[in-house]
Amino acid sequence: MNNFTYFNPTKVHFGKGQIATLKQEIAPNSRVLITYGGGSIKKNGVYDQVIDALKDCTVFEFSGIEPNPHYETLIKAVELAKKEKVDLILAVGGGSVIDGSKFIAAGACYDGDYWDIITTGGNCVKKALPLGCVLTLPATGSEMNRNSVVTRAATQDKLSFGSDLVRPTFSILDPETTYSLPARQIANGAVDSFVHIMEQYMTYPVNAKVSDRFAESLLLNILEDGPVALEKPNDYEVRANLMWTATMALNGTLRNGVPTDWSTHAIGHELTALFSLDHAQTLAIVMPSLWRYKKEQKKGKLLQYANRVLNITSGSEDEQIELAIQKTEEFFALMGNPTTLSAYGLDESAIPAVKQKLTEHGMLAIGEHGDITPDDVVEILKLAL
Incomplete structure (x- = not known):
């Protein structure tokens, strides 16, 4: 098991009716900027709950944060936060809103070119406004981590930054807020969470039993509850387990003591920025083909996944691995995310x-061994045609 340092100070309020805890977290008379996306929170009652909890505060609003939040949109929110001298950002939405709000929190305290926050990977961030979250879409884990991904639409660049200064101070997770989500968003969230776990699991064995067993239990949760969530959208227990699984998938816990990959995300981000595919769609395209391309390097963990998670124990090692990859592809397809470029109207000319x-x-030089080059990516994507 590798050395590690673990730090996660985000407070979580989980369960029914927890939006009311905003009163405990935000002091009266605070100047709060609420950020959200397309306005669905005004249709499902979440907005009303938030406003009621903040009735003793001065509230400003910024809406319209896109899926894969755009830099061009976020800098408008930064200027609003500066103009109104807000004390805190409250992100109400899914991972895109939270990611965008992390950028807003950092930008509101930065006097240089805001794109510096991205190009330096967050190293230029020396101060940020406090950030709180009301999560409405389980997927990214952004409600409990230091990371953010922002897209500059004008140049088709989708890049990330990270800073402990933009970690949410608190996050509220009420599974009932997910009942009204479209099936596509729930399905995408399940696939996104699944791949987050795999980026920290599907590398090579280092005898990190705690992280491995924890990852395997979370994978089983998604495989079991992902399809049920689509069939029974108002099943609280299913939605609760998916929501907490998505948070635990990327709050820093699983990476303790293990090598991590993240090449699927690196490639997927480019596909999203260039061709406007959903984030989960790009992950579903890339990961199975990457596993096939790097089968020998990932053999130990591919077999472990096949045996422990999918209960595949018969046949040769190569047969077990191929069946595990096929079953993963079947799960992605079941969740509405086919695993080929052609399924989304793309061919070899996109590569x-x-x-x-x-x-x-x-x-x-990406991947857990730093041995996946852009030329390798070409071959991986050819496997995904």
């Missing part, structure tokens, strides 16, 4: 642009 963007972004 050179991905290689070019990875090169531009310095993604020249």
Whole structure:
């Protein structure tokens, strides 16, 4: 097991009716900027609950944060936060709203070019406004981590930054807020969470039993409850387990003591920025083909996944691995995320642009061994045609 340092100070209020705890977390007379997306929170009652809890505060609003939040949109919110001298950002939504709000929190305390926050990976962030979250879509784990992904639409760049200064001070997770979500968003969230776990699991064995067993239990939760969530959208226990699984998938716990990969995300981000695919769609395209391409390097963990999670124990090692990959592809397809480029209207002509963007972004040696080059990515995507 590898050495690690673990730190996560985010307070979580989980369960029914927990939006009311905003009164405990935000002092009266605070100046609060509420950020959200397309306005669904005004249709499902979440907005009303938030406003009621903040009735003793001065509230400002910024709406319209996109899926894969756009830099061009977020800088408008930064200027609003500065103009109104807000004390706290309250993100009400899913991972995109929270990611965008992390950028807003950092930008509101930054006097340079806001894009510096992205290009430095967050290293230029020395101060940020406090951030709280009301999660309405379980997927990214952003409600309990230091990471953010922002897209600059004008240049088709989707890049990340991280800073402990933008970790949410608190997050509220009420599974009932997910009942009204479209099936596509719930399905995408399940796939996203699944791949987050795999980026920290599907590398090579280091005898990290705690992280491995924890990851395997979370994978089983998603495999079991993901399809049920689509069949029974108002099943509280199913939604509760999926929501907490998504948070635990990327709050820093699973990475303790293990190597991590993140090459699927690096490639997927380029596909999203270039071709406007859903984040989960790109992950479903890339991961199975990457596993096949790197089968020998990942063999130990692929077999462990096959045996422990999918209960595949018969056949040769290569047969077990291929069946595990096929069953993973079947799960992604069941959740509405086919695993080929052609399923989304893309062919081999799309691949050179991905290689070019990875090169531009310095993604020249990715993966747990740092041995996946842009040329390797070309071959991986050819396997996904």
